[in-house]
Amino acid sequence: MSGGVTRRRVLGAIGVTGAATAVGVPWLSGIGGASSTGVQLRSETTLPEPYTQALRRPTQLAPTRSDATTDYYEVTQRVARVRILPGLDTTVWAYQGSFPGPTIRSRRGRTTVVRHRNELPVPTVVHLHGGRTPAQHDGYPVDLIMPADGSLPHPHGDHVGDVRHGERDYIYPMDQRAATLWYHDHRMDFTGPAVWRGLAGFHLHTDEEEQRLPLPTGDRDLPLLLADRAFTADGSLAYPSLDPTLLTTPGVRGDHVAGVLGDVVLVNGVPWPQAEVPGARHRLRLLNGANARRFRVALHPAPPGGGGLVQIGTDQGLLAAPVPHDAIELAPGQRFDVVVDFARYPAGTLVELVNEFGDGRTEQVMRFKVGERVDDPTSIPEVLSEVAPLRAADAVVTRTMRFGAGNVVNSVGDHVSGWKINGLGFSPDAVHAAPKLGTVEVWQLVSDLHHPVHLHLAPFQVLRRGNGGPGPYDLGWKDTVDLRPAELVEIAARFDGYPGRYVFHCHNLEHEDMAMMGNMVVS
Incomplete structure (x- = not known):
């Protein structure tokens, strides 16, 4: 496994800073901040005509067993061949051999345990995105599952976490509101290509409040x-x-x-x-x-x-x-x-x-x-849930997090270029914030380009964009916010549930892999 030193040397060769100072096409695929930060690849094969293939629903994973409090699942991560384009098979890295991976369903009040077995040729990490999860099961980027075949030696170095060989049990208490969650690979330096190759799937969580509503279900x-x-x-x-x-x-x-x-x-x-x-x-x-x-x-x-x-x-x-x-x-x-x-x-x-x-x-x-x-017994109630608003006055501290490209210093003292938060590229040793368990903090997020900012553990509410209030897509409890170019977004985050070391990062996965991630140690 590579550490932060290798990553930063690579970024130095790429030269992020020079490109960032001249933002525009091809870095921004649209204009005026209206589209995406990135560069598009062009496929080299004939592509199908739109709307000629049927939508598939991801398969639903059944528990291997259940007891009075807990549902147990088993997932194998493996190489598979799937049919995406007509007449061609594509090699993917897949949960249970399917892309997307199988859907896991959970219900509040019951613990979910997912045993992941790694039959891929690389280490992996699993993160339940949106999960209110104890730190040791959250998928910290260096808490690896090594390949089951023993093909790779045990990693050594400063940036080695809780490493398991072959299998790992992720325990999710699921003490949280009903929500559409998802799980995906989260290995340091390699999240982007691993997700691109197929390591992602739905986790749909429900509770009694949602079950009482006359919303569409089933098919x-x-x-x-x-x-x-x-x-x-x-x-x-x-x-x-x-x-x-x-x-x-x-x-x-x-x-x-x-x-x-x-x-x-x-x-x-x-x-x-x-x-x-x-x-x-x-x-x-x-x-x-x-x-x-x-x-x-x-x-x-x-x-x-x-x-x-x-x-x-x-x-x-x-x-x-x-x-x-x-x-x-x-x-x-x-x-x-x-x-x-x-x-x-x-x-x-x-x-x-x-x-x-x-x-x-x-x-x-x-x-x-x-x-x-057809007969339709469903409806959309005027009141869906109680969402108690967080206020800036509830916060015990206000922090500023600046997301941008610039110089960092690697562990051997070389000045290289990369993506950073508050002037720091990611290292498991660097701490950006130390929230107290049970408190609310206000974070002011400031951007250079598009940076979708995701906080692990802590749900938050958007207080304002720039000088205005929340935008039209900012309502409710969130875990990821769309931070647009040259924009300030203020959020109020609630740090409850569990102590430990968690990360927050840009969910542009190439930015995340190239150091735009920070640690928060909750105590």
């Missing part, structure tokens, strides 16, 4: 993982790793340090799929699982009267009340739960879910073919 509750990828001529996943083995040298080639974008939009691993839906309400759990691409999703055509995307939830669960939108912006790592009433369309209508931040074929996401109206 009308659709988890949708949005992502982008690019492909080589033989159907392999294209990714600009400096080291394709993902064992030694971290980082990506050239301008891709800004972020890696693909030219194929996948929904649940299917390129531009179509779903046949009856004329009834459906719950769409939208997850931006892309490395760097931001989406602005909208329905085309919009239903009569507009407001076709009725938001009922965000990263950390239900909103206080539903909010209708004509479009919703999702940064990497974010989740939005919306209800779409397809009965507002005549039977036979073809309704596209489009990406208004896209260009060319990345403007298309998926299509719904609306069927006949």
